[in-house]
Amino acid sequence: xxxxxxxxxxxxxRAKLKIVNSGTVLQVGDSIARIHGxxxxxxxELVEFEEGTIGIALNLESNNVVVLMGDGLMIQExxxxxxxxxxxxxxxSEAYLGCVINAxxxxxxxxxxxxxxxxIYYLK
Numbered sequence: 001x002x003x004x005x006x007x008x009x010x011x012x013x014r015a016k017l018k019i020v021n022s023g024t025v026l027q028v029g030d031s032i033a034r035i036h037g038x039x040x041x042x043x044x045e046l047v048e049f050e051e052g053t054i055g056i057a058l059n060l061e062s063n064n065v066v067v068l069m070g071d072g073l074m075i076q077e078x079x080x081x082x083x084x085x086x087x088x089x090x091x092x093s094e095a096y097l098g099c100v101i102n103a104x105x106x107x108x109x110x111x112x113x114x115x116x117x118x119x120i121y122y123l124k
Contacts, residue, residue, distance in 0.1 A: 020082050020083075021037075021038055021039070021040045021041060021082065021083040021085075022037060022038070022080055022081065022082040023035045023036055023037020023038040023041075023064070023080070023081050023082075024036050024037055024078060024079070024080060024081070025049070025076065025077055025078060025079040025081060026063065026077065027077060028068075028072065028075045028076070028077065028079075031067060031068045031072065032065060032066070032067060032068070033049075033055060033065070033066045033068060033072070033075060034063055034064070034065060034066075035063070035064050035065075035066055035081050036063055036064075037081070038057065038064055038081065038082075038083055040083070041057045041064060041083045042057070042083075043057065043058070043059070044056060044057065044058075044087050044088050045057045045083055045084065045085070045086065045087055045088070046084045046086045046087070046088050047066055047081050047082065047083055047084060048081065048082055048084055049072070049079055049080075049081050050079050050080045050081070051074040051075060051079070052070075053068055053069070053070040053071070053072045053074070053075060054068075054069045054070060054104060055067055055068045055069055055072075055081075056069065056088050066081070069102075069103055069104055088103075090103075090105045091105075
């Protein structure tokens, strides 16, 4: 986040500027998307498509390959994609004991919460 102070005709304006690393989808199919752009994406970084699907950047060539972590049915050629700045990871804690989760640490056992050692845990 960059904060800019811009004087115009004696009046000072303040603006917050957020720099976003973005790209464009070239091709999508079979849970794989080929994208162009994202020049500063890291290997294993989570990326987000404009309709909300999350993916993982796999290679760092000019035309990147992204593995989709959702159905991606709404992703089309020309859709935008942005880097999140986060590397794919799942934290480890007691809260995950006995819970079935997907690769994005979201519960897939039909519940948003579960019980462990007489405690209730909520997954975020």
